[in-house]
Amino acid sequence: MGEPRRRDSARTRKLLLETARRRFARDGYAATTVRDIADEAGANVALISRYFGSKEGLFEACLAAAADSVRGTQDGDVALEGLGRSIARGMAGVSSAHGLPEVLLLSLRPSGDEQAERARIRTLSSYAERMAALALPEGAPLPDDLHLRGQVLLATALGVAVLRATPGLGPITSATEDQLADALSDVVSALLGRGPGPLTQP
Amino acid sequence: MGEPRRRDSARTRKLLLETARRRFARDGYAATTVRDIADEAGANVALISRYFGSKEGLFEACLAAAADSVRGTQDGDVALEGLGRSIARGMAGVSSAHGLPEVLLLSLRPSGDEQAERARIRTLSSYAERMAALALPEGAPLPDDLHLRGQVLLATALGVAVLRATPGLGPITSATEDQLADALSDVVSALLGRGPGPLTQP
DNA sequence: TAGTGTTGTAAGCACACGTTTACATACACC
DNA sequence: GGTGTATGTAAACGTGTGCTTACAACACTA
Numbered sequence: 001m002g003e004p005r006r007r008d009s010a011r012t013r014k015l016l017l018e019t020a021r022r023r024f025a026r027d028g029y030a031a032t033t034v035r036d037i038a039d040e041a042g043a044n045v046a047l048i049s050r051y052f053g054s055k056e057g058l059f060e061a062c063l064a065a066a067a068d069s070v071r072g073t074q075d076g077d078v079a080l081e082g083l084g085r086s087i088a089r090g091m092a093g094v095s096s097a098h099g100l101p102e103v104l105l106l107s108l109r110p111s112g113d114e115q116a117e118r119a120r121i122r123t124l125s126s127y128a129e130r131m132a133a134l135a136l137p138e139g140a141p142l143p144d145d146l147h148l149r150g151q152v153l154l155a156t157a158l159g160v161a162v163l164r165a166t167p168g169l170g171p172i173t174s175a176t177e178d179q180l181a182d183a184l185s186d187v188v189s190a191l192l193g194r195g196p197g198p199l200t201q202p
Numbered sequence: 203m204g205e206p207r208r209r210d211s212a213r214t215r216k217l218l219l220e221t222a223r224r225r226f227a228r229d230g231y232a233a234t235t236v237r238d239i240a241d242e243a244g245a246n247v248a249l250i251s252r253y254f255g256s257k258e259g260l261f262e263a264c265l266a267a268a269a270d271s272v273r274g275t276q277d278g279d280v281a282l283e284g285l286g287r288s289i290a291r292g293m294a295g296v297s298s299a300h301g302l303p304e305v306l307l308l309s310l311r312p313s314g315d316e317q318a319e320r321a322r323i324r325t326l327s328s329y330a331e332r333m334a335a336l337a338l339p340e341g342a343p344l345p346d347d348l349h350l351r352g353q354v355l356l357a358t359a360l361g362v363a364v365l366r367a368t369p370g371l372g373p374i375t376s377a378t379e380d381q382l383a384d385a386l387s388d389v390v391s392a393l394l395g396r397g398p399g400p401l402t403q404p
Numbered sequence: 405t406a407g408t409g410t411t412g413t414a415a416g417c418a419c420a421c422g423t424t425t426a427c428a429t430a431c432a433c434c
Numbered sequence: 435g436g437t438g439t440a441t442g443t444a445a446a447c448g449t450g451t452g453c454t455t456a457c458a459a460c461a462c463t464a
Contacts, residue, residue: 007430007441030232031314034422044443049423108310108364109230121370128372144373145381151374152385155361156354162310162364163357168323170330171346172353179347183354183393190392191385209411209460236452246413251453406464413458420451428443434436 013051015041021062021098025105026165029059060116066103067123073099080134080192084185085177087157091164092177101161108158128154135192149191156187215253217243223264223300227307228367231261231314258315261308265318268305269325275301282336282394286387287379289359293366294379303363310360330356337394351393358389 019041023032034055038045052058073095078086090100107120132142132150142150160180163172171179221243225234236257240247254260275297280288292302309322334344334352344352362382365374373381 009441012441028230028232028311030230033420035420045422046424046444047442050441055422118370121368124365124368125372145384148373148377148381149385151365151372152358152362152382152389155365155374156358156389157361158364159357159359159361160354162360163326163353166323166326168320170327170353171350172357175350179350180354182347183351186392187354187358187389190388211411214411235450237450246411247452248414248454249412252411257452408463409461411458411460413456415455415457417454418452421449422447423449424447425445426443427445428441430439430441432437432439434438 009051012041012043012047016043016048016051016058017061017065020058021066021102021106024059024062024109025066025102029109034058056116060119063103063106063116063119063123066098066106069095069098070100070103078134080188081185083131083134083192084188085181087188088177088181088184091157091160092175092180100157101164104158104161105165108162124154132192146192153188153191156184160184211253214243214245214249218245218250218253218260219263219267222260223268223304223308226261226264226311227268227304230311232311236260258318261315262318262321265305265308265321265325268300268308271297271300272302272305280336282390283387285333285336285394286390287383289390290379290383290386293359293362294377294382302359303366306360306363307367310364326356334394348394355390355393358386362386 016037020032020037023037023040034048035045037058038048048055048058052061070090073090073093087100090096093099103123107124128150129142129147130150131153132146133140135146136142160172163169164175166173218239222234222239225239225242236250237247239260240250250257250260254263272292275292275295276288289302292298295301305325309326330352331344331349332352333355334348335342337348338344362374365371366377368375
């Protein structure tokens with residue numbers, strides 16, 4: 001393989017997509033302009049329309065790509081005991097730039113589009129359910145209060161992603177994976193550990 | 203006191219402020235236009251500039267007002283044991299429209315303005331610190347890991363506010379104060395309860 | 405009632421937005 | 435080399451934005 005082609009639509013498309021993911025996650029959909037994205041990607045504005053149809057189309061592509069990359073880096077099957085660390089790894093790990101936090105941050109910005117909205121809700125919902133299901137024997141039906149607790153755990157992850165993306169905020173922005181894992185593991189066992197009410201140590 | 207004046211700048215100002223609080227919290231700063239706000243408040247666009255100087259000024263007024271109203275409805279001095287319920291009350295209580303969730307939702311939307319940005323971060327920071335301080339004897343200095351845990355708790359509150367504002371999402375949107383209090387109390391004692399590492403029951 | 409400051413309105417300004425168009429250039433193939 | 439298509443560029447379009455201006459309607463006091 002020789003020099004990279006000076007004109008390479010695949011590369012340009014990918015560059016636009018990656019830049020858009022970063023900007024949408026950092027600044028939100030409405031606050032990000034297509035010219036911002038194009039300039040930062042070193043491309044022309046018109047190419048966004050060409051490759052993604054519209055700003056909306058670009059955003060949906062970002063959502064899809066982010067969901068894919070988190071599916072990729074996801075630990076195959078985590079037990080309840082490892083869930084806290086798994087979330088912490090998603091937050092602080094090497095893949096954090098294109099991983100869990102990005103999906104979460106993208107997921108909290110309503111795009112205005114009906115279809116993207118439903119996809120967003122479905123994604124969030126299934127996350128919460130899968131985490132809550134770890135507290136049950138495989139295949140057991142998910143009771144409503146555990147579903148709620150799964151969503152509170154999801155809320156924690158979402159909030160941590162938001163706060164970690166806030167520069168100048170205290171320790172949480174600079175916390176290591178281990179430090180996060182400490183706190184998050186406690187939250188996981190408090191929410192999904194056996195027995196209702198205050199956690200009882202086995 | 204006689205009939206209300208047909209022209210009442212105080213009333214108009216308040217109307218604009220309340221509408222802005224609702225819209226900024228629901229749609230975010232960038233996605234909300236001053237014409238949206240003025241129309242919904244039944245006022246003229248120019249009055250926003252007159253009363254608040256600019257859209258930015260209006261947003262800062264919203265932040266301040268929201269911080270005030272949560273200070274008002276806040277339980278005077280909560281102990282660590284009551285913190286979970288106190289947060290749940292803030293989330294689900296009668297004041298939820300103008301209470302905790304609103305401050306949190308306003309706090310997660312960067313406005314683009316430097317000064318508002320600092321106020322936002324200061325608000326978040328002090329929340330986390332006050333909550334974390336409940337785990338210590340009065341006046342004791344706040345160690346860094348507890349500070350972090352306070353911020354994770356804040357993250358949970360923020361995430362719950364976001365998810366509760368997401369229509370169509372599962373149980374968390376419709377959960378009662380009691381149901382939320384159950385889960386949140388567990389999170390509080392897991393994060394701030396005595397002793398590091400996994401919670402040990404006294 | 406005449407005068408005066410306050411409150412509200414309508415129109416417009418300058419600019420940034422998303423998108424489209426018309427055109428230039430690099431590449432692949434003959 | 436010559437030709438057709440893929441790729442990239444520059445400029446413009448229409449619209450919506452935040453904000454200002456010029457003016458009208460009201461409330462109040464003398």
